[in-house]
Amino acid sequence: MKRTKHIVNILTAAVTLLLTASCNVSYPDLDLPQGEPPTNDEDVNIDKTSILLYTSNPAYFSVVSDTRGSVGTRGTGAFEPMETVAYNRDKYLNAKFHIFAFRAYNDADPNGGQGVLTEEPSMSRYRYAQDASEGNMDEYNTSCLLDGPEYKLGMPFKFEPDQFIGTMNVLTKDYPEDIYYSSRYQDVGYNFFGYFVDDLDLSNYTREKDKITYDIEIDGYQDVLVGAAKTPLTEADFAEGGIYEKAARLTEEEKQKILNTPGNYSTFAAHRNVHPVVNMKHQLTMLKFFAYPGASSAKDVVIKDISVMTLTKGTLTVASRNIDDCKLVFKPENGVDVLQKAVKLGEFQKETDENGETHNVYGKIIPS
Secondary structure, three states, rough: OOOOOOEEEEEOEEEEEEEEOOOOOOOOOEEOOOOOOOOOOOOOOOOEEEEEEEOOOOOOOEOOOOOOOOOOOOEEEEOOOOOOOOOOOHHHHEEEEEEEEEEEOOOOOOOOOOOOOOOOOOOOOOOOOOOHHHHOOOOOOEEEEEEOOOOOOOEEEEEEEEEEEEEEEEEEOOOOOOOEEOOOOOOOEEEEEEEEEOOOOOOOEEEOOOOEEEEOOOOOOOEEEEEEOOOOOOOOHHHHOOOOOOOOOOOOOHHHHHHHHOOOOOOOHHHHHOOOEEEEOOOOEEEEEEEEEOOOOOOOOOOOOOOOOOOOOEEEEEEEEOHHHHEEEEEOEEEEHHHHHHHHHOOOOOEOOOOEEEOOOOOOOOOO
C-alpha cells in the first residue's frame, strides 16, 4: 500500500491570508483626566480614552522549537483553526505582536486634513520609547500615538486569553503602563500598523520620517506577518454585516465625521466604539511536499534531504506613510545566481515515462 508523507517548509512569496471580521466590540475604558485638558470642542473633553486593539482570526502561525533545538520562537505555518483538535492554545497566547500608530496625513489636502495639525507627521518621533533622544519625544501625539518602550520596536501586544469577539481576537498590551488616545487632539486620526517576526534581528533597522523597516534574512523556519487597520473606512463598514455595524448608535453626522477623518481611528471614534482591527498578512509561503513510493510494492519512502533555492534576504516595511508599502520585499542582488542554480539543478535530470521515453525534468529536487 502506498504511503504519503508531508514535509512542510516556509519559503518566500507574498501570499496573504485575510479574513473580514464582523462583531460587536466593547466600549472603551475611560479614566479621570491627567495632565492638560484638550483644546478642541469635542463633546467628551476631559476623559482619557484607552487604546483598544483587535486582530482578525484566521491566518496565524505556529510557534514551536525548530529542528536545531532553538527554544520555541520559530514558526511553521498557519495556526490550526481553534475549533479543530490540532489547535494549540499556547501557540496563540505565546505569540507577541508589535504595534505602531502614527498620525494619518491626507496628501491631497495642502494642510493634511487634520485640523490644527498641518505639519507632516514623522515616524521618527516617539511616544513611549525609553531609549531614544528626549528631543524627539512626542508628548501630545502630533506624530506618534503608539510605539514601544524600545525605540526599534512597536508596542508589544499579546492575545487576551479566551477573549474572542465574533471572528476577532482581543489584543492586550504586554506593557505595564496605560496607553491612551490623544486628549488634546481628539478628532485627529491615526494609522495603526502591526507585525510579527520570529527572531527579529534589530541590527539593520531604520525609523525614518515616512517609514519603518527591518532588513531580514530567512532560513525556512521563521514566520513573518505584517498588516494594518483598514483605512479609509467606507459606508459599507457601518452597514449591516459591516465590521462596525453595531458601533454605539452613531448618528449620521458622527459617522460622516469618522469617515472624513484621515486615518479614521481617533479619540472621537473610540468614544463611539470604533476601534482598529489590525489585519495581519503572511509574507511567506508554506510549501507541502508529497512523497510517493516508486512502486505499489514499496512499504515506505526514505527521504534524505529536501532543499529549495530561493531569495532569502529582504526588507520588511512595518509602517509607512503609504500603507500598501507594508510588506516584505526580497532583494534581487543574488536572484540571477539563484535562478541559474535552480535551472541547472533540474536541467540535466532525466525521467523515463511509462512508454520508455526519456524527458528532462525541470526543477526536480535531488537529495544532496
